[in-house]
Amino acid sequence: MATNPDPSLPNRNTIYLARSGQGKSQAVKQNPDIPKQGARVLVFDPNYDHKAIRYFTRRAFAHAVLRAVRSGRGFRLAYSPAFQDEEEHEYFCKLVWAVLDGRKITYVIDEELTGSGTRAGAAAPEHMRLLNQGRKFGLRYHGVAQKPEETPKTVLNACEVAVIGSVLGDTSIKIGKRYGIPAPAIADCQPLQFWRFDPANHREPEQFQLKYQKN
Template identity: 30%
Template sequence: MTRAKRPAKRQDPSLPNENILIVGASGSGKSAFLRETVDFKQRRIIAWDPEEDYPLPRVRSLEAFLKLAKKSGFGPIRCALTVAPTEENFEQFSAIAFALAHAAAPMTIIADEIADVTRVSKASFHWGQLCRKVRKYGGRLCAITQRPQEADKTIMNQVEYTWCGALKTTASAKYMAAEMGITLEKLQSIQNIHRKQVQYWIRKGTDAATMETIKF
């Protein structure tokens, strides 16, 4: 049996948009939701993970991450990068992540607490490229933040799904109520019952947002 050849083109415009923005304060259920929706044992998954939150093999330098990426090419790679959360480091992570993406080799990319490493204005070059193009290059981008009003706006326009759990500040709640198309009162009606369940709002595209529950 001959092995099927990988398409020469890295991109496929027909691929669906699975990108998601996940917003919520600490304890709002972000990690629980990720565990329900992301297979951390899949062949190709990488994470920007300064706080070491994700169950993946870990490297602690960009040099080591780049070396691993070059060795992998478009093949298997499972890795979390833990380095100082600076804009420069995140930009390099984004460039490497995009270089790894291929339409014939699906990959999940997790970017944790993007408000620490992006600006409210237009996204930096490599992060912006990743946000805008990763879908047709076979990537699923999961961007996460506790402070959505402080993160760049490029990602807001490139996700198909927006997830919002409980928020601590009124500024964050007002911002996300507008993004979700619901009232501030509805957004703040979320109840988290410690160790039993968490509630969250989720919106697909321009559809109406719905409230859902994760039970433990």
């Protein structure tokens, strides 16, 4: 299980919210908060959106993660199960929890959240534990969802940072109120255009534009 808690570690968990086709995965890939090399990175990646050493079965992924952790070096490993559902996602979260270490930051990229379950309230148990307790064990979580209204509140509440692209209708109003961004400014975002809410570093949300980058 997770070891060496350090309560002084900051909350840098980040949620990415935008409708399909707006470039959420690009926002993750280009986020400077996630080191390109030398870091411990674990990815739940059912649609193969990220460059990583990829595994398709629980057994192979678990063995690879344990070998990588024991090596003491950085790694970037992805789990891409044949079927994305809550059970597979819970397995991933449980494995991540098992290797967290408060002396070493572990970056977790959690793609397509709304495909991993139907809970809009509390997250599933392993996912909830990871989000609620992971920070002090070195977790830096990056969760990606295209339907904010179907994203567990546990995720939204655990993420101090938000990257917001275009969402429409009532959803843009709700998200705008939560992060202090006018709803029309959210709805009018173009592909690869986002707002960043990061109260630890900026007093107000800031808009930015990305350019598409290949892996």
